[in-house]
Amino acid sequence: MPHTAPKTYNIVLLPGDGVGPEVTRAARDVLAVIGDFYGHSFNFSEHLIGGAAIDETGEPLPEATRAACVAADAVLLGAVGGPKWDGGKRRPEEGLLAIRKAMGLFANLRPLQVSPVMAHRSPLKKEIVEGVDLIVFRELTGGVYFGEKTRTADRATDLCEYTVPEIERVTRAAFQTARQRRGKVTSVDKANVMETSRLWREVVTRIHAEEFPEIALEHALVDSMAMHLIRKPREYDVILTENMFGDILSDEISVLGGSIGLLPSASLGTEGPGLFEPIHGSAPDIAGQDLANPVGTILSAALLLRHSLKLEDEADSIEAAVAAVLAAGAVTADLGGALGTRAATEAVIDAIRAIHWAAAHRVQMHWA
Ligand SMILES: NC(=O)C1=CN([C@@H]2O[C@H](COP(=O)(O)OP(=O)(O)OC[C@H]3O[C@@H](n4cnc5c(N)ncnc54)[C@H](O)[C@@H]3O)[C@@H](O)[C@H]2O)C=CC1
C-alpha cells in the first residue's frame, strides 16, 4: 500500500535511437501504472538526443534538451547511435557524453544481482554465477572519453586525463555504498602502465586510509580483472573504476546474468536530477522489431524512483514485479523466451497489479 505522500514529478524522456524508443516506452508505461497505484502524477516530456536530434536539428544535444534535463526531477534515456550516423560530421554519442557532463553526473552505478533463475539462463556455469551481487561504480565525466582528441590523415590521439577531485568524489561515493553493503571495494586500474591509473590508485588508497578504514580495499589490474569477473564473480561487492574500464567491464558482467538487456544504470552527481538508462546501446540489429528486452530500462526506472524521487516502495514494487516475471519465464528472445518487447512489458505490468492486489487483499483479510 502507498506509504509516501502523492506528488507531481517532472520526468524527461530521451528515447534516442535504435531500440531506445521501444524500451523507453516500456519503462514509461510501467512508471504510469506505478503512478496510478501510488497516486503520483508523473509528467513526462520527450526530448531529442543522439542521432534523432542530429536529423532534426543538426546537433546531438540541442539546447532545449539540455535545459529540460537540468530542470527536471529525473531523466530516463533509451540509447543513442547507429550505423546511419557513422562517419557523419556529428556523432550521436557526443550528445550522451555532453548531457552527462552538463548534468554533472560523475558516478555511474551499474548493479547486478544474479538470482537462481537468472543463473539458470546464464551461459556460464550456474555454480559460478548464482548469488552474484555486485555494483560497478564507473567514473562518468572524465578520462579518455572526455580528453582532447586530435586527428590528421595518418595520426590520431585521445588524451586520458584525471584530476584528484574527480577521483576523490567517485571514490567517496563507492566507499559510502560499500558501507551499506558487504564492506568491500575492488578498485580497478592499469597502474602498471598508465600515469592516470597511478594517480587513481594513490587517491583511492588515501581516501580509504583517511575516511573508510573499516572497508576492505583491494586493487586489481583491469586485464586480469576481466578474467576474474568471469571465473569468480561472487567475490566482488563494489567495483570502483574509471570511465572506459567501467564501460567495458560492465558489459562483460552482463553476461553473468544472461543478457545485456537486463542491466540498468543510474548516473548521479552531488545534487540535481539523475539520469537513468540501460547499460546497453541502441542495438541496431534488432531495432524496430519488438525484440528488445525492456527489463534493463524498466529497472532503470526503478532506480530513478529510488535515487532521484526518493520513492523506495515504488522502486521495490517494480523490482519485485521484474523478479516475478523472470522467475515465471516470461522473457524475450535474448533469454530464450518467446515474448516481444510489448508483451514482456505487459507481463511486468500484470505482475505489478498482482503484487498490489495481493497486498490489498491481505490488508482486507487482516481487517476482517
Ligand atoms: N548508452 C548508449 O546510448 C550507448 C550507445 N551505444 C551505441 O549503440 C550502437 C550499437 O552498439 P553495440 O556495440 O552493438 O552495442 P549494443 O549494446 O547496442 O548491442 C550489443 C548486442 O546486444 C544486443 N542487445 C542490446 N540491447 C539489447 C536488449 N535490450 N535486448 C536484447 N538484446 C540487446 C544487441 O542486439 C547486440 O547484439 C553504437 O552506435 C554505440 O555507439 C553503445 C553503448 C551505450
Ligand SMILES: CC(C)CC(=O)C(=O)O
Ligand atoms: C558514450 C557511450 C556510447 C558510452 C557507453 O558505451 C556507455 O555509456 O555504456
Ligand SMILES: [Mg+2]
Ligand atoms: Mg557501454
